[in-house]
Amino acid sequence: MIDFHTHILPHLDDGAKDTATSLYMFQQELSQGVKTVLCTPHYYGKRSPERFLTQRNNAYAHLKERIPQGIDIRLGAEVHFTGINLPNHEEFGKLTIEGTKIILIELPFLGKWSRGLLPALADVIYETGCVPVIAHVERYCEVRKRPNLISELSDMGCFLQVNARAFIEKRDRKFAMALLEHGFVHCIGSDAHDTVIRSVDLLEAKKAVEKAGYAAEWERAQEIMEKLLAGEDFPVPQGKPIRKFFKSYR
Numbered sequence: 001m002i003d004f005h006t007h008i009l010p011h012l013d014d015g016a017k018d019t020a021t022s023l024y025m026f027q028q029e030l031s032q033g034v035k036t037v038l039c040t041p042h043y044y045g046k047r048s049p050e051r052f053l054t055q056r057n058n059a060y061a062h063l064k065e066r067i068p069q070g071i072d073i074r075l076g077a078e079v080h081f082t083g084i085n086l087p088n089h090e091e092f093g094k095l096t097i098e099g100t101k102i103i104l105i106e107l108p109f110l111g112k113w114s115r116g117l118l119p120a121l122a123d124v125i126y127e128t129g130c131v132p133v134i135a136h137v138e139r140y141c142e143v144r145k146r147p148n149l150i151s152e153l154s155d156m157g158c159f160l161q162v163n164a165r166a167f168i169e170k171r172d173r174k175f176a177m178a179l180l181e182h183g184f185v186h187c188i189g190s191d192a193h194d195t196v197i198r199s200v201d202l203l204e205a206k207k208a209v210e211k212a213g214y215a216a217e218w219e220r221a222q223e224i225m226e227k228l229l230a231g232e233d234f235p236v237p238q239g240k241p242i243r244k245f246f247k248s249y250r
């Protein structure tokens with residue numbers, strides 16, 4: 001399995017608070033059958049990309065020798081995108097997942113998205129040639145209210161990442177399963193921040209997805225992630241538009 005989104009490196013953000021926590025999280029990854037972990041600390045645009053990358057690389061260098069064998073690490077970032085908070089395009093391009101053009105983008109959680117948000121994102125994609133992956137697409141209030149945004153984002157060339165926890169937790173489960181059913185789960189990550197409350201829970205999620213009858217969709221996401229990490233250039237797979245119907249999604 002691949003864990004596409006984590007806050008597993010210590011001392012960088014609100015993720016792993018120390019080295020011991022981080023190493024325990026890597027053990028959790030290994031014991032759940034995860035072979036590739038993307039380390040994606042938050043980038044909010046307050047530090048320069050250079051400073052951020054130096055801090056991230058130092059955190060990894062400090063830990064590297066002690067990470068359990070059998071895990072392939074990819075360094076990256078989770079880039080918060082409001083349309084106005086980011087460095088210029090050249091700098092932005094430095095925040096991709098190493099060895100690829102992929103950039104993990106976090107959009108605003110609460111409230112209505114500004115009218116300029118998606119055009120600004122489209123502009124950055126066009127200018128930089130980066131391949132955007134939208135982090136935990138199930139978590140945005142705006143998307144839950146207007147699920148047609150899912151098709152809009154994927155038509156723009158955005159791959160969509162869903163958190164493993166969404167397949168387990170009651171408040172997100174229906175929507176996450178609808179995303180699977182409609183073909184919009186391209187990447188899956190634990191978004192793990194610690195060892196207990198926001199821990200690595202990919203295996204539990206995989207079992208929940210299989211039990212719900214979506215084993216093939218889970219495997220499809222694994223294949224898409226593999227291709228993305230191999231640097232393959234391919235269009236976002238098309239999904240079937242989702243509509244909100246009272247409290248369910250169809």
Ligand SMILES: [Fe+2]
Nearest residue numbers: 005007078191
């Ligand atoms: Fe995250």
